[in-house]
Amino acid sequence: MKRVSGRASRVVLASDSTTGRRQLIQARKAAEGRGSPLRPASIREVGDDLPARPAGAKRGVLRSGGFWGPASPRFPVHETSTARLGGLIPFCAPSGTGLGFAPLIGQDITGGMFQYDPWEAYRQGLTSSHNIVVFGLPGQGKSMCAKALATRLMPPPWNRRVIVMSDPKGEWTSAAEWIAGGQVLKLGAGTGIVLNPLDAGARDRQLEEGEWFDQVFAARLERLRAVVSILRNGRPITDPELGALDLALKQTGRTSSEVTLGRIYATLRDDDAGIGREMGVEAVRNLSISLGLLVNGPLGSVFDGATNVTMRVDAPLTTVDTSVLAYSDEATKAIASECVTGWVTSVLRARDGQARLIIGEEGWSDFSNPDRVAGLDAIMRLSGHYMCSLMLIFHEMSDATQFGEANSAHRNRLRGILSKADTQIIYRCSAMEAATVSELLDLNTAESTAIRSLTQGWGLWRIGGGERSHIVNPRVTAHAYQVFNTDAGRRG
Ligand SMILES: Nc1ncnc2c1ncn2[C@@H]1O[C@H](COP(=O)(O)OP(=O)(O)OP(=O)(O)O)[C@@H](O)[C@H]1O
Numbered sequence: 400m401k402r403v404s405g406r407a408s409r410v411v412l413a414s415d416s417t418t419g420r421r422q423l424i425q426a427r428k429a430a431e432g433r434g435s436p437l438r439p440a441s442i443r444e445v446g447d448d449l450p451a452r453p454a455g456a457k458r459g460v461l462r463s464g465g466f467w468g469p470a471s472p473r474f475p476v477h478e479t480s481t482a483r484l485g486g487l488i489p490f491c492a493p494s495g496t497g498l499g500f501a502p503l504i505g506q507d508i509t510g511g512m513f514q515y516d517p518w519e520a521y522r523q524g525l526t527s528s529h530n531i532v533v534f535g536l537p538g539q540g541k542s543m544c545a546k547a548l549a550t551r552l553m554p555p556p557w558n559r560r561v562i563v564m565s566d567p568k569g570e571w572t573s574a575a576e577w578i579a580g581g582q583v584l585k586l587g588a589g590t591g592i593v594l595n596p597l598d599a600g601a602r603d604r605q606l607e608e609g610e611w612f613d614q615v616f617a618a619r620l621e622r623l624r625a626v627v628s629i630l631r632n633g634r635p636i637t638d639p640e641l642g643a644l645d646l647a648l649k650q651t652g653r654t655s656s657e658v659t660l661g662r663i664y665a666t667l668r669d670d671d672a673g674i675g676r677e678m679g680v681e682a683v684r685n686l687s688i689s690l691g692l693l694v695n696g697p698l699g700s701v702f703d704g705a706t707n708v709t710m711r712v713d714a715p716l717t718t719v720d721t722s723v724l725a726y727s728d729e730a731t732k733a734i735a736s737e738c739v740t741g742w743v744t745s746v747l748r749a750r751d752g753q754a755r756l757i758i759g760e761e762g763w764s765d766f767s768n769p770d771r772v773a774g775l776d777a778i779m780r781l782s783g784h785y786m787c788s789l790m791l792i793f794h795e796m797s798d799a800t801q802f803g804e805a806n807s808a809h810r811n812r813l814r815g816i817l818s819k820a821d822t823q824i825i826y827r828c829s830a831m832e833a834a835t836v837s838e839l840l841d842l843n844t845a846e847s848t849a850i851r852s853l854t855q856g857w858g859l860w861r862i863g864g865g866e867r868s869h870i871v872n873p874r875v876t877a878h879a880y881q882v883f884n885t886d887a888g889r890r891g
């Protein structure tokens with residue numbers, strides 16, 4: 400917070416001390432790749448406990464350092480915190496987030512440095528969750544912003560690890576190849592990579608073996624339920640079918656060390672296993688038809704089998720390049736996303752004490768599917784437990800309002816995803832979209848106007864569901880810009 404003096408129309412930010420200016424210059428140089436690496440800024444927190452006015456000083460200005468200076472005859476002193484001032488003069492105050500221990504992301508509209516870290520924002524009570532949604536028109540800078548945030552959070556002292564769980568344009572591959580230790584998993588028939596959505600993952604050391612086994616079992620059953628439901632266009636699973644999957648999972652777990660979709664499929668069809676006798680032949684036949692589509696289809700080579708890549712859990716950036724599937728139908732993409740989510744969750748379940756930023760590019764393609772929405776909602780709900788921050792990137796907020804029937808679980812979960820993302824980054828929106836966004840997120844007039852007129856590269860950050868608003872331009876070095884930019888296809 401900063402101390403200010405003057406009337407609302409004549410606000411003077413009084414903390415532009417020499418140190419502050421030096422930090423700002425240093426921050427700008429670091430953002431442009433010049434000068435020494437930026438140290439975390441020490442932003443002075445003074446809270447609302449402004450010093451009392453000395454006796455006899457009826458009028459005056461509050462100078463840098465908190466001292467009362469010579470009387471000013473014309474303007475009554477107005478004391479406030481910059482958080483409150485932000486309501487009067489949006490985007491001008493406060494400059495910066497006030498997060499002392501967070502990496503520099505770029506510049507805010509006042510020219511001040513803007514720092515952010517989802518965990519630090521939570522620790523400081525600015526947000527109630529670590530999750531982030533980013534949306535706005537194509538080409539405005541959503542991915543650039545995610546890349547700037549991701550790469551700033553990776554180095555010490557933050558050491559956050561980043562997993563891009565869907566990259567349909569393959570645009571993170573160059574970033575993962577550029578960053579030392581980055582890894583790319585390219586998915587699709589013919590790429591040779593197998594990811595097992597039923598992977599147990601590493602054991603959570605905080606759990607007893609029995610508890611751990613139960614947790615893995617429940618996660619596998621849920622994954623199977625979701626995969627089957629997606630394969631049959633959202634038609635929900637019946638009780639006998641769920642019972643049959645439960646039995647197949649138990650029997651496969653008893654006979655094989657590696658539980659895979661193909662083995663579940665084989666167990667269901669195995670007469671000796673007797674699942675049909677117990678749960679009904681029809682239930683088993685329906686499940687076999689659905690799972691057979693996956694196991695025997697083009698995605699079988701990708702998701703049916705033991706994971707054959709070693710996921711370096713300490714890799715700073717792991718990206719799952721799904722560009723090969725770009726022209727597949729929506730159901731195929733949804734299954735692929737569900738399977739990758741299963742695999743990412745197996746990494747998170749180990750709870751290895753590592754904070755991870757999990758990025759979903761083109762989140763809208765997931766929103767049409769109720770099971771995918773339920774999967775994302777589950778990660779958001781458990782983000783504190785898994786020590787992760789889910790960052791979903793999509794084009795339009797109306798993506799989140801057009802799917803599902805009014806008041807359906809699907810629609811409510813979509814709204815839940817928005818409310819669980821306590822940091823919202825909004826890039827320029829069309830006039831129609833801006834109206835929806837303003838209503839859904841309860842934007843004030845200045846914010847509603849801003850989102851229609853933002854220029855490329857600038858986004859409105861609403862932290863704490865609108866408690867604080869900043870207009871921010873993420874800054875990257877010249878080299879990073881070459882690696883991150885997506886202009887090749889746009890410019891023709
Ligand atoms: N902060 C920035 N500074 C400078 N240029 C930027 C910035 N952000 C974006 N740009 C420019 O805009 C282009 C598009 O950015 P980006 O790929 O992030 O858009 P997007 O919103 O993710 O688009 P899409 O919705 O199509 O994925 C970049 O290649 C770059 O040239």
Ligand SMILES: [Mg+2]
Pocket residue numbers: 541542543
């Ligand atoms: Mg993008």
